[in-house]
Amino acid sequence: MLFTIITLSILTFSIVSAYIFSHIMLNTDLLKAQKIQTSRYKKNVFQEHLPLIALNLGILYVISGLGLYFANGVFKIEMPSIGIFILQFGMMAIVDDTYFYFFHRLLHHNEYLFKKIHKIHHKASPPFALDFIYVHPLEWLGGATGTAFGILLVYILFGEINAYAFWFFAAVRNLHEVDIHSGIRSFFSKYIPFLGAAEHHEAHHARIKGNYSSMFTFWDKIFGTDLK
């Protein structure tokens, strides 16, 4: 039960942070000096995006709730060694991000998938923090599959998943999404080596191509899809 409560609290904290940053950017000038976006938000954009964001939030809590209910036993709440913590966090993050890179690139390179599915996320131009949830529900579910692969790999290799490594991954993964859609200079990503900054994903939204990675930028460099 404790594991479920803490995991859902991390998710909720990320969403509340996204809401606060969205409100600040859409309705105030508080962070104007930190702004990296040059274009302006469309009128009533928050109200326009809200129904889809709410639907995806519902999906997120149902899927996470079910996943946590059925997989609760595989997570162990026990202070890990530094090695286990880094290894398990690293595996979840790298598997998830590798999957995301190829999934995201496919959504752009396949005309049908772009038109029918991914185009919705690119209506967020420029995006505000909560727009990380403004995606087609199939993209939302498809994207979450990478996270499940990472968790599964750690479970197969270690026989259990350390709860602290998982919570750290969940917090970094979600707060990073908030950060890269926030429209302001990275307040978070710059403290973690190799983590993609807001400027990286902002360029993707502005040009609707390239910079397909989310957490780490090395896939774009390896495959020549990074925007100069």
Ligand SMILES: [Zn+2]
């Ligand atoms: Zn985006």
Ligand SMILES: [Zn+2]
């Ligand atoms: Zn895209």
